[in-house]
Amino acid sequence: MNYVISNRTRNIFFGLMIVGLASIIYGAVTLNPFGEGHNTTRFWANMFINSFFFMAISLAATFFMAVQYIGQSGWYSAIKRVFEGVSQYIFVGAGIFALVLAGGGHHLYHWQHEGIMDPASPHYDEIIAGKSGFLNLPFFWIATIIYLVGWCAFTWVFRKRSIEEDTIGGTTNHMKNYFMAAWFVVFFAVSSSTSAWHWILSIDTHWFSTMFGWYIFAGMFISGLITIVLFTVYLKSKGFLPGVNENHLHDIGKFMFAFSVFWTYIWFSQFMLIWYANIPEEVTYYLARFESYKGLMLANIAINFVFPFFMLMMRDAKRHAGILAFVGSIIFLGHWSDMFIIVMPGTVGEKLHYGIMEIGTFMFFLGLFLFIVHRSLTKAPTEPKNHPFLEESLHHHI
Amino acid sequence: MSEVKYNPSIIYGIFDDDDDLLQSAKVFRANRISVANVYSPFPIHGIDPVIGHKRTNVSVAAFVFGATGFSLAVLMIWYMLISDWPINVGGKPNWTFAANFPAFVPVLFESTVFCAAHGMSITYLLLNRLLPGFNPRNPDPRSTDDKFIMEINMSDNWDAKYDEVVYLLKQTGASEIKER
Missing domain, CATH: 3.30.70 (Alpha-Beta Plaits)
Incomplete structure (x- = not known):
């Protein structure tokens, strides 16, 4: 059974995209993306947050699928197409993200300013120049292309073989994907950390944290899980996932609960060591955030930890589609705002604005993401036919 | 007969x-x-x-044990490090619980886990009559x-x-x- 987008849903997505695009154009006119200064940075920072956030969600879906392949797990095969559908955004997302990186340039990354690594220049910064082995433009771009192309290629191959499996059957394709998944996890283990250093940690150029790759990964993974839960609940309510019952929801609900706690654990570990040691060059990161983003910062912990922790603690809550969808949509926004806090203080700085640009960019990318994921869900049956563990998944019971 | x-x-x-x-x-x-x-x-x-x-209510017991461990740890830390003898660690403000809260989180966490795990083990053994002395x-x-x-x-x-x-x-x- 193939998913069909109803006209009403499609209109909602286009509505989101049109309103969002109008706000981005309005932002481009008022903030001038090709100029210099604070407004230009604000434009690119917004584009960066949203293009990264949604690309990371689809990357997390690919990663989760690869982990299931390696674990030879059976329970997930009834909702496998949801994972695949979410992962398909990466082709568009990676393209947009590369454009944003190119356009953002030194507006996002202080170390990309001209002359900052040149001792003769008035902009010379000794600390940044000392990091030039890692932070230089050729390496930055080569690495970016390797990450993006690598992730896209793996996602494409997983998807292609999975759809092929529906027609040819057997376990050949499954085993091919199994080996491929092992390679992907090795690649992802390195690239998820190094890409976080390249793209996000280097925004706060002077600062460094050895936990940063994990932190970005945790946020990415939990956002991806929430998206998968929301799509599963939605498709099930429309009757496109007849084999999915509350046991499957319970399993992804447990993942959602566990990785909310994992995210908090990573967030707090990073914070506590810096808070305890109180070394000036480390503390600046949290000082900037607690001075100008205090409300958002504390709300972030409350929404992303306390709220799901108590809401999803009960077994029955994790088996209830309505509660999962409600909690999921709220912590989805929570993790978006986490991304906002990661990027904004290092780029735009203290003079923070919430305006049409912030809301509109989010709406545009949300609309685009939803549209592409829904469209890729229509392209293949919502339940795989010949997955070797499908029978196990249909009888999944916990 | x-x-x-x-x-x-x-x-x-x-x-x-x-x-x-x-x-x-x-x-x-x-x-x-x-x-x-x-x-x-x-x-x-x-x-x-x-x-x-x-289904048994053991999960409710787990929550209660965990909450007990958390509360006991709060009480212990507050008495030892705030009320009775404030200790200056790293020059941080040490006269309120809230100002030092990040330093206490690992203790709170461990105590919660400790009490929940031990409470659950003992409850399990009691419910199944597996402690020494039981038939x-x-x-x-x-x-x-x-x-x-x-x-x-x-x-x-x-x-x-x-x-x-x-x-x-x-x-x-x-x-x-x-x-x-």
Whole structure:
């Protein structure tokens, strides 16, 4: 059974995209993306947050699928197409993200300013120049292309073989994907950390944290899980996932609960060591955030930890589609705002604005993401036919 | 006094395979004979609803134990490090609980886990009467090795006949039958 987008849903997505695009154009006119200064940075920072956030969600879906392949797990095969559908955004997302990186340039990354690594220049910064082995433009771009192309290629191959499996059957394709998944996890283990250093940690150029790759990964993974839960609940309510019952929801609900706690654990570990040691060059990161983003910062912990922790603690809550969808949509926004806090203080700085640009960019990318994921869900049956563990998944019971 | 028919109060059916036992329990339920308990070396998936065992409230107990551990740790830290003898660590403000909260989180976390884990272990052992000094409820030590035992309590099934139960057990594959 193939998913069909109803006209009403499609209109909602286009509505989101049109309103969002109008706000981005309005932002481009008022903030001038090709100029210099604070407004230009604000434009690119917004584009960066949203293009990264949604690309990371689809990357997390690919990663989760690869982990299931390696674990030879059976329970997930009834909702496998949801994972695949979410992962398909990466082709568009990676393209947009590369454009944003190119356009953002030194507006996002202080170390990309001209002359900052040149001792003769008035902009010379000794600390940044000392990091030039890692932070230089050729390496930055080569690495970016390797990450993006690598992730896209793996996602494409997983998807292609999975759809092929529906027609040819057997376990050949499954085993091919199994080996491929092992390679992907090795690649992802390195690239998820190094890409976080390249793209996000280097925004706060002077600062460094050895936990940063994990932190970005945790946020990415939990956002991806929430998206998968929301799509599963939605498709099930429309009757496109007849084999999915509350046991499957319970399993992804447990993942959602566990990785909310994992995210908090990573967030707090990073914070506590810096808070305890109180070394000036480390503390600046949290000082900037607690001075100008205090409300958002504390709300972030409350929404992303306390709220799901108590809401999803009960077994029955994790088996209830309505509660999962409600909690999921709220912590989805929570993790978006986490991304906002990661990027904004290092780029735009203290003079923070919430305006049409912030809301509109989010709406545009949300609309685009939803549209592409829904469209890729229509392209293949919502339940795989010949997955070797499908029978196990249909009888999944916990 | 040989006119009294031998009438055991508990019948144990011993099975060699967990799946046989599960199927047998389903047959007993279909015949409206209630199974009192099942002894098995490992958890048998899906047996609980068949023999009518409801989900226990152990998870609620876990929450209560965890909350207790958390509260005790708050009390302990507050008394030791704030109220009784404030210690200056790293020059941080040390006269309120809130200002030093990040430093206390690992202790709070560990204490919560400690109390929840130990409380749960002790509750489990108590509920299953496994602490030293208790009489074991396990009818046959082989159920901790490779046998699966189904217990049928005749006082729960006053309208079922002894012969019927034994017949059903044998029919569904019990390798051995014990009585008490």
